[in-house]
Amino acid sequence: MKETRFNKNWVVRFQEQLNCVSQIIKDTADIEILPFFNQPKSFQTFTKTSGEIVTNIDVKAERRLTKSLLSLLSGSEVIGEEAASENALIYEVLKDDKPVWIVDPLDGTRNFTNGKNCFAIIVALCLGGETLAGWIYDPINVKMYSAYKGVGASINGKSLNIKECLELSNMIGSTGQNFSKILEKNAGKFGIPKRCDRYKCIGREYGDLATGILTFAEYSVLKPWDHAAGILIHSEAGGYAAFLSDKSSYFPVPPIKKTLLVAQNEKVWRELFRILNLES
Numbered sequence: 471m472k473e474t475r476f477n478k479n480w481v482v483r484f485q486e487q488l489n490c491v492s493q494i495i496k497d498t499a500d501i502e503i504l505p506f507f508n509q510p511k512s513f514q515t516f517t518k519t520s521g522e523i524v525t526n527i528d529v530k531a532e533r534r535l536t537k538s539l540l541s542l543l544s545g546s547e548v549i550g551e552e553a554a555s556e557n558a559l560i561y562e563v564l565k566d567d568k569p570v571w572i573v574d575p576l577d578g579t580r581n582f583t584n585g586k587n588c589f590a591i592i593v594a595l596c597l598g599g600e601t602l603a604g605w606i607y608d609p610i611n612v613k614m615y616s617a618y619k620g621v622g623a624s625i626n627g628k629s630l631n632i633k634e635c636l637e638l639s640n641m642i643g644s645t646g647q648n649f650s651k652i653l654e655k656n657a658g659k660f661g662i663p664k665r666c667d668r669y670k671c672i673g674r675e676y677g678d679l680a681t682g683i684l685t686f687a688e689y690s691v692l693k694p695w696d697h698a699a700g701i702l703i704h705s706e707a708g709g710y711a712a713f714l715s716d717k718s719s720y721f722p723v724p725p726i727k728k729t730l731l732v733a734q735n736e737k738v739w740r741e742l743f744r745i746l747n748l749e750s
């Protein structure tokens with residue numbers, strides 16, 4: 471992955487446009503998503519070739535976001551989850567030296583279709599292989615998480631700073647069952663961190679990671695629309711994330727299978743890494 475070449479001047483230069491993104495996301499939720507929540511007869515559900523489900527709500531929301539974001543920033547491109555499922559060549563724009571919006575129009579689609587109020591809209595803005603800005607919107611609780619690289623993270627305009635949890639036994643994380651079993655087996659005298667059920671909405675998990683409700687998380691199937699914005703928001707709030715295999719940082723790339731450990735800070739990350747017996 472290329473070395474970062476970001477500086478704050480880019481964000482400052484396009485600050486006026488970037489300030490409009492939150493409203494674009496909120497409008498999309500209000501017009502394309504919320505009127506149909508808990509109204510199962512008002513939308514159609516399909517199965518993608520991947521086996522995941524998608525609704526016409528996802529498609530309409532992505533179209534609105536795509537049109538609005540492209541008009542907001544001249545020369546930009548969009549990678550939407552639903553568009554990418556139909557055309558894998560769309561990822562090629564990540565290699566170009568132009569701004570790229572990465573969009574998940576309805577993260578937690580299955581929750582939405584089942585009437586569960588755990589879903590979100592996720593938008594990230596990338597340039598030159600790195601994420602410069604990110605937004606996660608929880609429309610049910612009206613919470614907008616956002617961050618600009620090198621500037622900081624916020625929730626509804628208020629600064630986000632993760633508070634440290636000192637006791638391992640008080641930590642709670644979102645992990646797969648296999649990962650959780652390894653932690654329990656190796657924790658020993660250090661105590662066993664707690665494991666919560668997956669939210670089935672990664673955007674909402676990143677919101678709770680950025681506010682300290684969740685202390686850590688582990689993900690093994692990484693799709694850019696799930697993680698690009700969340701990783702930035704979490705890191706700008708003081709969090710730390712790296713791949714277990716080589717301790718490298720996450721950058722927005724096409725979907726990959728590689729285990730990423732997200733923790734409230736680097737110290738906790740290394741403690742969890744040590745408990746996993748991956749470091750001598």
